[in-house]
Amino acid sequence: MLIYTSILVYNQSIIGVNYWDIFVYLQNAMLFAHMNIGSQLSVPPILSLIVSIPFTLGLVSELTLFIVSGIFFIFLIIGIYLLFNVRYDERLAFLGSLFFSMLSLVVTWAVSGSNDLPSLTFAVWSLLFTIYMIEYSRFNYIYLAFMCFVCAFFTRFTEGFVLIIILGYLIMNRDKFIKICTKVKLRNFIVFVCIIGSVICAVYLIKQGTIPFISQFLEVSKSSQVSSVNIGYELNPYYYLENIPQLLTTLNSSLTYDITLTSVFNKPTILSYIILALSGIGIVLMFYPLCKNVSKYSKSDKIVLLICMILFVLLIITYTHITYLVSELIFLVAVLLLYEKLPYKFKQLDILMLLWMGVFILMHSYHPVKVDRYIVATFIPIIYFMIKTITKIPHKNIKTPTIILLILLIILLPINASYMASLTHPNEHTTDEKNTANWLKEYDPNYMNENLASDRGVAFSWYLKKYTYTSIPRVLEANNQTIDEALESINSTYYIDSTSNLTDIKGYHIIYNSNNTQQEIKIYQKN
Template identity: 55%
Template sequence: MFGINDFSRNNKLLGILSVLMIIYTGILLYSQSIRSISYWDIFVYLQNAMLFSGNNIGSQLSVPPVLSLLTSVPFKLGFISETSLFVVSGILFIFLIIGMYLLFNERFDCEISLLASLIFSMLSLIVTWALTGATDVPALSFGVWALLFTIWGLNKDFKYYYPAFLFFILAFFTRFTEGFILIVMGYYLLINFEKFKKQLTVKNILPFVVYVLIIGLIICGVYLSFQGTIPFISQFLEVSSSSQVSSVNVGYELNPYYYLQNLPEYLTSFNASDSYFVSLSTSDNSPTPLSYAFILLVVIYLLKFLSKLVNYDICEVDNKNIKIAAIILLSIFTIISYTHLSYMITELVFIVILLLYYRWLPDKDNQMDYLMLLWIGIYIIMHSYHPVKVDRYIIPILIPLTYFVTTSIQFILKDKKKVLIALLIILILMIPVNASYLSSITHENQHTHEEKVAAEWLGQYDPNYKSYNISSDRGVVFSWYLKKYVYTTIPRVLEANNESLIDKLNSIEAKYYIDSTSNTTKIAGYQCIYDNNKDTRVKIYERK
C-alpha cells in the first residue's frame, strides 16, 4: 500500500496531474459559463452566498452552507456573478481529483492512479455536473479527503484523524447525504480494529474527543442561534421516510432500479439528448460501447471478489459451511428487504455482511476492495430507496466504479506495463468521446436565456420594481436575476394543497407574477404585460 511517504516520492506525477486538471477545469469552466444555470437548487446556493456576503435577497438556510460560504468570499470582493460559483466548484473539482489520485495510491502504483483519476474526470455524469454549482462534486471532494486522512490516521499517525474529521464535517455540510462517507471511514477502522485499538490511549483520545465536541457545539450553537433548529436532523428523517415526498416533485420516480438501469448513460455518452436542456437528465443520453465495457470489467472483478464464497480450497476457516450459509442468508434478506423496509435496515445488514465477509474469509490483503464495495452499496441502497431520483445524486459511486474498472484490468492483465497501456488506450478513446459530449452541452439553456430576458425587461419596464412584492413559479431564479426576494408560488403545488394561485397572490399582495413553467392563460385581477411567445414561454402579469 502507498501512503504519505510515496506522496513526496511521486510529487512529479502529482504536479503533472495538477497542471492537466487546471487546463481541463479551465475548459469545463468555459463550457459552464456558456451553459449558465438552470437547476433550482443552485440558485438557492447563490442566494445564500449573497446572504453570507451581506446582501439578503432571500435564503434557505436549511440547506448545507459550505459551498455558499466559500462562494461568498469572491462575492465580498465584488465578484457577484454566477462565474464565482463555477470557479469555486472548479477549485474543489481539482481538489477532488488530487485526493482521488492519492486515495488510489493506497492500492495502485502512482502511474495507474494518475490514469484512473483522469478517466474518472471524463465520465459523462462528472463532466455534466462538476462545475455547475451543485453540491454533489464539491461534497465528494471533501469526502474523499476524509477517507484518505482516516487511512493515514491508522497507518501513519493519529494526528491525521483531526483533518479526517474536519473534512467529514465539510463533506456533510456541503451535502448532507455525503455524510454517509462516515460509514466507509468507520468500516475501515473496524476491519483494522486490532491495530486501531492500540491507538485508543488516553493521550490520543481525550484531546480528539474535546476537538470533536468543540466543533459539534460550535455548529449546533450557530444553527440554534440563527435558526432555532438543527435542519439536517429533519432532512435525515425526510430521506428515511418516503411518505414525506409528494409526487408533485419533478424527480419523483419509484423505480428502485433507476440508477442501475441508467448507469451506462452516466459513464460515457456520445452527446446529450435533445431533451437534456428540458429535463436536465443524462439518463436520456445514448451511451457509448465504452460504458458497457466498463460495466463488464466491474462485473468480472466483483465475481472474482465473491468467488471466495465457493472456492473451498482457500476457505480454510472454522465452520466454513455455516459461515458461508450465514453470509448467503443475510444477502438474500438484503435483497428481499430492498425498498420494502427502511433503507437504514438494509444498509445495516449490508454493512454486517461485508464485515463478516472480511472477518470469516481469507485473502484480506486488498482492504480497499471492501471499502469500495461498501461505498457503492450504501449510496445505491439509499438513493434507490428514496422516491426522488436525480442523476447527480449517484455521483459518489463513480469513484468506486472507476476503482473496480482499474482493479479488473489489473486482475486480467497482471503485468503493470500492460495495465498502463490498457488504461492509456481507454483514456485516449475517452478524449474524443468527452470532447463530443462536452460540445453537445456547451450552449445556453433556452429557458434560462428567456428568464434572463424577462427579468431585464421587467427592470426596464418598472425601475422601481424592488419596492413591490413579486412572485413567480421560479422564485429563487428571479430572486437572483432581479437581486431582490421573489416569492415562490407554484400553481400545481397549490392545487395539490387545495389552494388557489389568486388567493396566494392576494395574501402576499404581489404586484407582479412571473410565469416561467406553469403555462397560465389568465389570472383574475392581473393583466399580462409581457409574453415572449416562444417555445419556452415566459409571461409577466401585473396587478390591475
Template identity: 30%
Template sequence: MDRAQDNGSFFDKLSGLLHQPLTILILITGVLVAYLLKVQIKIGVPYWDVFNYLNNALHFANMGSNGVVNHLPPMIPVVTSLVFRMGYVSVDVIFIISGLIFILGVIGLYLLLKERFNPTKSLAGSLIFISLPVVMAWAVSGGIDLPGVVFSIWALYFLVIGLKKDSKFLFLVLPLLVVSLLTRYTAGLIVIPMIFYILANLNQVKEILHIKKVILGILIELGVLLAIFTYFILQLDTSALFGLFFDVVTSSSSGVEDVAYNSNFLYFLQNSLNYISLGPVQGTYRQLLNPSEGIPSILAYIIGIISVIGISSYIYRVLSTEKEDDISRANLANLGKIIVILVLFTGLVLSFYNKSLILSEILLLVLVYLLYRFMARGKFEMDSKLALDLMFISWFGAYFIFHGILPFKVDRYFITMAPAFTYFIILGLSQFIGELKPRIKGLNSKSGWVYLMVALICLSSATATYIGHTPQKTFTVDISNASEWIKGYDPSYSSKVIGSDYPNAVTWYLHQDTTGAYLKNYNNTVEFANYLHENGVYYYFDSNKSHPNLKGYRIIKTFGVVAIYEKTTP
C-alpha cells in the same frame, strides 16, 4: 556554456515532471475545468437550488436576506459569501468555487486509488471518474453534490494513511467529516465505510490509542468541532431535513406528487451504463444533466462487460486462495461462514425492499466486516487490499441503499456513488488485463499504455458528448436579461409585488423577495390569474415556452423562453 547546460537541465526537469501521473492529471483536470467554466458561465445556472445557494450567500455576506432558505447546508454559501464580501458579486463565483473544489477532489481520488493501485492505474481511474457524464455535467455547476463527495474523499484518504502510515493524519479526519456534512448533509453516510475500515484495522487502532497525545488531541478536536457543527445547525431551519429523513426511515410516500418521485429501488443500478458513457454525440442538455434520459454508448457496454468479467475473475481468485488441505480440514467452518453471509445478505435485501434504512445500513456494515474477517489471510499486503475493496463496497452500498429507499431520485444523486463506482471499474479492468498478460506477448510491458488509452478514450468521448449536448445558454440567462430589462422599464419595480414560476432566480437578479406562482398547481388559467390578483402580483415572470393568456395581465416583453406579464386591471 553553463547557460546552455542550465537550460538543458531545466528542460530535463520539465520532461521528468510531465512523466509524473499526478502532474499529468492536474494539467488535464485544470484544462478541462477551465473549458467547463467557460461553457457554464456562458450558459448560466443549470438548476433551481444554485440560486438558493446564491441567495443564502448574500445573506451570509450581510448583503440582504431575500429568498433565504434556512435548511440548506451552509458550507458552499459561506465560502461564496467570502468572495461576495470582496466586492465581486456574480453567479460566476459559485461556478469557480465548484471548479476549484472539483480539482481538489480529483487529486484526492487519485491519492486514495494509489493506496490500492499503481500510479498509472490510479491516473486512469481518476480520468475515468472525470469522464462519467453525471460528473462532468455537474463539475462546475454550483451544486453541492460533488463538493460533498470531495471532502468525503479526503476524509477517507486521511483515515486510510493515518492508520497505515502516520497517525498524525488522523487529526484531519474529523474536520473534513464535519466540512462534508456541512456541505451536503447526506455526506454523513461516509461514516459507514469509515467505521468498517477502522474495524478492519483494529490492531493499528490499538497501537495508536496507546499514544496519549493522539487521544487527547482527538478528544479536544471532537469537542471543538461538535460546538461548531451545533452552532451551524442551530442557525438553520432543519425541519425540512428531519422531515425528509423521517419520511425515508418510516417509509412515508408523502412526495408521491413530486416530479422526482420514483419508487424504483434499483433505479441507479439499472441506469449504471448511462452513467459510464452516453451516446450519440448530439443530444439535449437535459440528457447531459440526467443521463438516465439518454442512451448508453457502445463504449459503456464495452467498459461494463470488461469490468464485470474482471471483477468476477477477481472474486474467484480471492475465494480460491485457500490451500486444498486447509479447505478439506475446515469444510464445516467454511459452511458455517457461508450460511452466516447468506443469512445476512438475505436480511439486507429484505430490509432494503421493506424500506428499513437504518437496519439496512447496519446489516451492510456487519456483512462487509464479517466478509473481511472470513477472507483475511493474515498477510498485510493482501489484507490491506481486501480492506480497501470492502471499504469501497460499503461506500457504494451505503449510498445505494439510501438513495434507493429515498422516494425522490434524480441522476445527480449517483455522484455520491461515483468514486466507488470508478474504483470497481478500474479494479475490473486491472484484473481483466492481468488475466490477458500471460496470453498476449508483450502486454505485460505495455499494460500501462492500455490503461491510459482506455481512460483517454473515455475522456474524449465524454468531452465530445458534452460539447454535443451543451446549448448556447439555458433559460436562466433569459431570466437574467428579463430582470435587467425590468429595472430600466420601471425604476420603481422594487415597490411592486413580483411573481414568478422560478422565484429564487428572479429574487437573486432583482435582490427582492419574489412570490412563487406555478400554473401547474391550478386547474386552469382563470384560477391562476385569480391567485396572482389575490396576492397583488404586478409583474409576473413566466419561464414556460408556451405563455398562456392571463386575465388582467398582458405580456410586455419576452426574452427567449421567458415572458414578463404586467397587471392591466386594478
C-alpha cells in the same frame, strides 16, 4: 487538471445556471456576504459560505460559483488519484483519476455550481486522512478526517454516509487504531467533536430555531413524506442500475436535456458497457478466491459464510419494504463478517470500495426522489474495480495494464469532447429569463419596493437581486390553494410565469410575453 477544468469552467459560463438548487446556493452566498435577498438556510451551507468570500470582494457573478466548483473539482481528482494510489501504482492511479474526470455525468455537473462534487471532494479526503492515520500511525490525522467529514456533510447532507465507510475501515483496523490511540488523545478528540457539534447546533438554533439536517435525515429515511409533485419523483428502485450506461459515457446530450436536466434519455456508447463489464468482473474476481476454497474451510468458517449469504438474501427480500437504514446496517454487517471471520483476506481498499458502492446505491435507490447527479459518487468504485480487472489480465510486461487503461482513456477522449460540445450552448429558456428580468427592471424602476412572485422564484431572486416568492401552481393545487389566493396572501404586484404556462390569473393582467413558441415567459401585473 488545471487546463481541463479551465475548459469546463469556460463552457459552463456559456451554459449558465439552469438548475433550481444552484440559484439557492447563489442566494445563500449573497446572504453570507451581507447582501440579503432571501435564502433557504435549511440547505447545506458550506459551498455558499466559500462562494460568499469572493462575493464580499465584489465578484458577485455566476462565474465565481463555477470557478469555486472548479477548484473543488481539481482537489477531487487529486484525492481520487491518492485513493487509487493506496492500492495501485502511480501510473494506474493517475490514468484512473483522469478517466473518472471525463465520464459524461461528471462533466455535466463538475463545475455547474451543484454541491454534489464539492461534497464528494470532502468525502474522499475524509476517507484518505483516515487511511493515512492508520498507515502512518499518526493519530492527529483524525482531526483532518473529522473536519473533512463535517464539511462533506454540510456541503451535502447525504454525503455524510461516507461515515459508514470510515467506520468500516476503523473496525477492520481496530488493533492498529487502539495502538496509536491513547486515553488522552481519545479524550481530547471527543471533546473536540463535542465542541464543534455544539457550536454548529447552537448557530442553527439561534439563527433558525431548528436544526434542519435532523428533519431532512428523517425525511430521507421516511420516503412517504416526499410528495409526488417533486420533479424527480421516481419509485423505480432500479432506476440508477437501469440508466447507468448513459450516465457513464455518451456522445451527445439528448434534445430534451435543456428542459428535463436529466441524462437518462442519452444514448450510451459501447465504452459504457466495457466499463461496466470490467467493473463487474473486478467485483467477481474479488470474491472468486473466497468461493474457490470453500471446500477447505472449517465448519465454523462455513457457518459464517452461510450467515453472510442469509444476510445478503435478507437484504434483497426486505429492500424497499423497510427503512434503508436497516438495509445499510445489514449490508455493513455482512461485508465486515466476510472480511473478519473467513480465512481468505480481502484487500482492505477492495472492501472499502464495495462498501462505498453499496451504501450510496442503497440509499439513493431507496429514496423516491431520484436525480442523475446523486449517483455520481458510485463512479469512483466503478472505475476502481475496472482497474482491478485490467491488472488481473494475464500479462508478461509490467506496463501492459497501464497500456490497456491508456487505450481506454484515449477512446474516452473524443467521446468526452463530443459530449462537452453538445452541452456547451446557452440555454434558450435561461436567456429568456434573463431578458424578462431586465425588461421588468426597465418597466418598473421601483420594482425593488414591490412584492414579486414566480414559479421560478429562486431564479428571478438572483436575476433581479430582489427576493421573489416561489409560487408554483401545481404545488399549490396539491395543497388545495389557487395561485390567485397565494398571490393575494403576499400582496404580490407582479407574477412571473416561467414554466407553468398559465392562461389567466384572477385579478392580474399580462404586461409582458417572451413570445417563445416552445416555452413562453409572461409577467402578470396586479389590476
